[in-house]
Amino acid sequence: MTHETALPGRLIALEGPDGAGKSTQVRLLERWLAGLGCKVFLTEWNSSELVKETTRRGKRKQLLTPTTFSLIHATDFASRYERQILPMLKSGHLVLCDRYIYTSFARDVVRGCDIEWVRNLYGFAKEPDLTFLIRLPLETAVQRVNRGNRKLKFFEAGMDLGLSPDPQECFRLFQGRVQEQYGKLASLFPFVAVDGSLDVPAQQALIRGQVMEKIELSLFRRKAQASR
Amino acid sequence: MKESYGGTLPRLDLSSLPGTLIVIEGPDCAGRTTQGDLVSRWLEQKGYAVARTGLARSRLAGRSLRRAKTGNMLTQKTMSLFYATDFYDQLENTVIPALRSGLVVLADRWIYTLIARDVVRGADRDWVKRMYSMALVPQAVYYLDAPPRTLVERTLARYSRLNYWEAGMDLGSPGDWYEGFIGYQKRLRTEFSRLREEYGFERVNANRGAAAVFGELKEKIGAMLVNGGTR
Numbered sequence: 132m133t134h135e136t137a138l139p140g141r142l143i144a145l146e147g148p149d150g151a152g153k154s155t156q157v158r159l160l161e162r163w164l165a166g167l168g169c170k171v172f173l174t175e176w177n178s179s180e181l182v183k184e185t186t187r188r189g190k191r192k193q194l195l196t197p198t199t200f201s202l203i204h205a206t207d208f209a210s211r212y213e214r215q216i217l218p219m220l221k222s223g224h225l226v227l228c229d230r231y232i233y234t235s236f237a238r239d240v241v242r243g244c245d246i247e248w249v250r251n252l253y254g255f256a257k258e259p260d261l262t263f264l265i266r267l268p269l270e271t272a273v274q275r276v277n278r279g280n281r282k283l284k285f286f287e288a289g290m291d292l293g294l295s296p297d298p299q300e301c302f303r304l305f306q307g308r309v310q311e312q313y314g315k316l317a318s319l320f321p322f323v324a325v326d327g328s329l330d331v332p333a334q335q336a337l338i339r340g341q342v343m344e345k346i347e348l349s350l351f352r353r354k355a356q357a358s359r
Numbered sequence: 360m361k362e363s364y365g366g367t368l369p370r371l372d373l374s375s376l377p378g379t380l381i382v383i384e385g386p387d388c389a390g391r392t393t394q395g396d397l398v399s400r401w402l403e404q405k406g407y408a409v410a411r412t413g414l415a416r417s418r419l420a421g422r423s424l425r426r427a428k429t430g431n432m433l434t435q436k437t438m439s440l441f442y443a444t445d446f447y448d449q450l451e452n453t454v455i456p457a458l459r460s461g462l463v464v465l466a467d468r469w470i471y472t473l474i475a476r477d478v479v480r481g482a483d484r485d486w487v488k489r490m491y492s493m494a495l496v497p498q499a500v501y502y503l504d505a506p507p508r509t510l511v512e513r514t515l516a517r518y519s520r521l522n523y524w525e526a527g528m529d530l531g532s533p534g535d536w537y538e539g540f541i542g543y544q545k546r547l548r549t550e551f552s553r554l555r556e557e558y559g560f561e562r563v564n565a566n567r568g569a570a571a572v573f574g575e576l577k578e579k580i581g582a583m584l585v586n587g588g589t590r
Binding site for chain 2: 181182184185188189194195196197198199202203205206209210212213214242243244245247248251252254255
């Protein structure tokens, strides 16, 4: 990974398995930072316009293999990285990422990709200044995702891995493996662990506290302009 | 037994692929399509079933990739990765199944063009090569080589205009498309000669008529198939 210390912006990533509450936390963080007057930009995993259609087709028609699943997500990431994340960092923003490269490091390896190959794909990506890993017990995560008896999608449930013909069971086994990979990554990278079984405000307080401690927020305030 | 360039494709068995993988490489207007058509017809006459593949033709990503190129939407690493997605989709879903059925796969370009284009655009050589490390090693690669001046003449004779990408216009050359084309093709050619040494493929002089080029290809491919298509 590249260390571009010269960049005036700061990169904050939230990671964790499905159902951990990343999106909730990252949105609260964004609101708070924006409220403080900071230049902030939030980007989500798998959201670039460029490859959206390809990913959708690949998932709907189940065309994706472990290799192309990994590559299409890397393409999405590269597109957001080159067109948004890097320019935002260069122009002094706080960039918040709802999932970052570690998501691929965990998931794609569970799907059978070689970890070195996957890490090479993302070799151009800057290491975040702060990465939060939200962890919670497998059963809690599974229950949260299954809340409302929503039908799990094929790749979301890890059905391509063929761990079980039952989507619910397959999802549980798949998520177990993903969590195991996150555990391994936590020993390799300086993640800040967040206990996802705490209530939402308690988690957010912890995250904000870390952000204030590690990042000099006054540097990221917009110059005083007509604020309404 | 087919081999890759080092990496292992997850969940794919390469142990029984009796087919033969032949690659025709080279720049645009070197005559790849013409030769591909001739070779394919000739092989079929000899009784070989032929499957053809080429860049940006995958079911998964081909159409989106071509559209993104038209819209100048692609930044450098994004383009590299999008092409890799397209390449591996065809490798896994077209090339390998065809080889498993014992076909001759005639590929219009392989990882070499993809590597050369990325490197010329400033990508880290090692990064690209590792990305393609799971690609199969072809039984034969024929590189149709022609000087940039020949390519530009052929392109103009055929289309009456130069193509934005083939003229390397995304590389930020000034407004001169002719010089842009020559300069870009020169850099590609240098990269190709480097790749040729590294990956050991055969150069075929394409700076001459189609019949002469086809004659040489027939001779080479014929000899290779007699030897069982093994390296």
